[in-house]
Amino acid sequence: MRKVTLTILSFIVWFLLVWPFDPVTGALDLQSTVIGLVVAIFVGLLLGDKIPAKLGLGTVFKRIFWLLVYIPMFLWYVIAANLDVVYRVVHPDMPIRPGIVKVKTSLRNAAGRTMLANSITLTPGTLTVDITDDGYLYIHWINVKSDDIEEATRHIVARFESVLRRIFE
Secondary structure (H helix, E strand, O other), rough: HHHHHHHHHHHHHHHHOOOOOOOOOEEEEEEHHHHHHHHHHHHHHHHHOOOOOOOOOOHHHHHHHHHHHHHHHHHHHHHHHHHHHHHHHHOOOOOOOOOEEEOOOOOOOHHHHHHHHHHHHHOEEEEEEEEEEOOOEEEEEEOOOOOOOHHHHHHHHHHHHHHHHHHHH
């Protein structure tokens, strides 16, 4: 069942990305569609066993929904952080207090932790330096507001963590 689910999902994603319709006539490009289906079947057969057994089609759609929620939320924080960094650069006093802080994540999944670390790194003003196996991240922060683990976690991690938990766990 996991292979079938992955095959269907792969084909749907491929279909939406490629949109195999002729722009002039609106006819479906059969050759392209067959190739997309063959590749989707190959992906399903090759990687279907990598999907957790409890992961059903409903769970996949929930995760996709939360990913679609996460993308604009992440972009919002990136834009806000860009403006914050610009303010700090153009301000005459350059109000920065750089340092490395230790934060805690409750994400247990390695993929979720990696996505969190990448999200933090892609947000201007922060850079993930290290991730430990026990759920701690070391973050270089352009303006350290607190050395306290809980306070730094609330400022840096908490905004991403709730949605990433719904996607990866």
